[in-house]
Amino acid sequence: MADLKCSFAGVEFKNPLVLASATPGWDGEGLKRAGLAGIGGVVPKTIGPVQDWAAHPCNGRLQLIKHGGKPIGMVNLELFTTKAREDWIEKDLAIAREGGAVMQISILAMPNPEETAQLVQEIQDTGLADILELNVSCPMPASTVGMHIGKSAELTYKQTRASRSVAKIPLTVKLTPNVSDMVEIASAVKEAGGDGIIISNSIRSFAGVDIDTGIPLLRGYGGYTGPAIKPVIMRHLSEVARAVDIPISAIGGVMGFREIVEYIMLGATTVQSCTAIMWNGYDIIPRILKDLEDWMDKKGYKSLDEIRGIALPHITTVEELAKLPAMYAAINTEKCTKCGLCEKVCFYRAISKGERAYCVTRENCDGCGLCAQWCSTGAIKLE
Numbered sequence: 141m142a143d144l145k146c147s148f149a150g151v152e153f154k155n156p157l158v159l160a161s162a163t164p165g166w167d168g169e170g171l172k173r174a175g176l177a178g179i180g181g182v183v184p185k186t187i188g189p190v191q192d193w194a195a196h197p198c199n200g201r202l203q204l205i206k207h208g209g210k211p212i213g214m215v216n217l218e219l220f221t222t223k224a225r226e227d228w229i230e231k232d233l234a235i236a237r238e239g240g241a242v243m244q245i246s247i248l249a250m251p252n253p254e255e256t257a258q259l260v261q262e263i264q265d266t267g268l269a270d271i272l273e274l275n276v277s278c279p280m281p282a283s284t285v286g287m288h289i290g291k292s293a294e295l296t297y298k299q300t301r302a303s304r305s306v307a308k309i310p311l312t313v314k315l316t317p318n319v320s321d322m323v324e325i326a327s328a329v330k331e332a333g334g335d336g337i338i339i340s341n342s343i344r345s346f347a348g349v350d351i352d353t354g355i356p357l358l359r360g361y362g363g364y365t366g367p368a369i370k371p372v373i374m375r376h377l378s379e380v381a382r383a384v385d386i387p388i389s390a391i392g393g394v395m396g397f398r399e400i401v402e403y404i405m406l407g408a409t410t411v412q413s414c415t416a417i418m419w420n421g422y423d424i425i426p427r428i429l430k431d432l433e434d435w436m437d438k439k440g441y442k443s444l445d446e447i448r449g450i451a452l453p454h455i456t457t458v459e460e461l462a463k464l465p466a467m468y469a470a471i472n473t474e475k476c477t478k479c480g481l482c483e484k485v486c487f488y489r490a491i492s493k494g495e496r497a498y499c500v501t502r503e504n505c506d507g508c509g510l511c512a513q514w515c516s517t518g519a520i521k522l523e
Contacts (some may be wrong), residue, residue, distance in 0.1 A: 141435035168235030175239015188248030213366030253302035381407025475519035
């Protein structure tokens with residue numbers, strides 16, 4: 141039977157699945173429930189000062205984003221915890237600990253790094269934190285905190301350095317995806333003494349407009365999460381994993397075991413999820429873990445170490461790929477149902493209807509592969 145254990149930033153997790161910092165972990169009881177469901181680690185909503193700007197809207201702040209009636213993501217206007225810091229320290233962290241999961245505590249990087257260091261001290265003094273997760277990535281604040289720190293390698297370095305000066309337990313930093321290049325910022329975390337990074341937070345976004353009324357669905361800029369953001373996160377993850385030698389926890393669009401496998405194959409150690417739990421409840425946790433274990437057993441893997449980073453050596457540049465031999469679409473006439481979809485999506489006009497099936501004019505085919513991906517019967521392959 142496969143062993144799901146893993147070690148992230150020097151702390152052992154019973155499995156790689158972690159509850160990300162968001163609604164399901166708004167209090168100790170929510171974190172406890174995730175732990176009792178079998179999750180490897182839990183992260184509370186970011187602990188910081190109680191200020192007016194930290195209060196989230198209570199008049200509608202979550203918006204499902206759908207395509208063809210199916211949810212593909214979600215925009216939220218949530219900020220940090222709305223519970224007092226004292227509540228977490230005096231009560232909620234202890235309740236969360238009862239769930240048995242690793243306690244990865246999210247703390248807010250304040251504008252003054254010395255204030256951040258003071259918060260680090262207060263949280264670790266409880267003796268209830270296993271890992272610290274420094275938040276320099278929230279996309280909602282108008283200024284001074286969140287991504288406004290995390291977009292700068294210099295500011296991220298100063299925050300990490302200040303926190304590292306007092307941290308006696310592993311210190312990780314949650315980076316923002318709202319940058320063109322994350323490698324420089326991840327390097328700053330490592331140079332400042334960070335023990336690991338989280339890639340990454342939600343993507344700054346706008347939920348849309350009700351075209352019948354002209355009123356925005358959410359009247360503020362929020363954070364986009366869910367299945368649709370996975371390609372963006374995979375890009376950041378793979379770039380950092382190839383360039384910076386530091387443990388990584390990946391987060392973004394994790395709806396099942398497949399995303400966990402993909403992220404680990406791209407270099408992650410643990411994988412965080414939230415939207416899947418918000419859409420399905422805590423019961424999805426054991427299902428995901430069972431699916432992961434079954435997949436590993438089927439493939440013959442004994443531990444996650446066997447697959448970590450195995451996809452990275454295969455990543456190259458578009459320029460290098462263009463030097464490889466050309467491939468062309470080939471249609472299996474036995475499988476072709478003559479539905480015609482392949483012809484519609486081929487804008488090189490390489491596919492046309494034949495007597496028994498659709499056929500390919502090779503000199504027109506540009507080898508893009510889109511026809512093969514649209515074919516519902518698997519009749520088309522690139523050869």
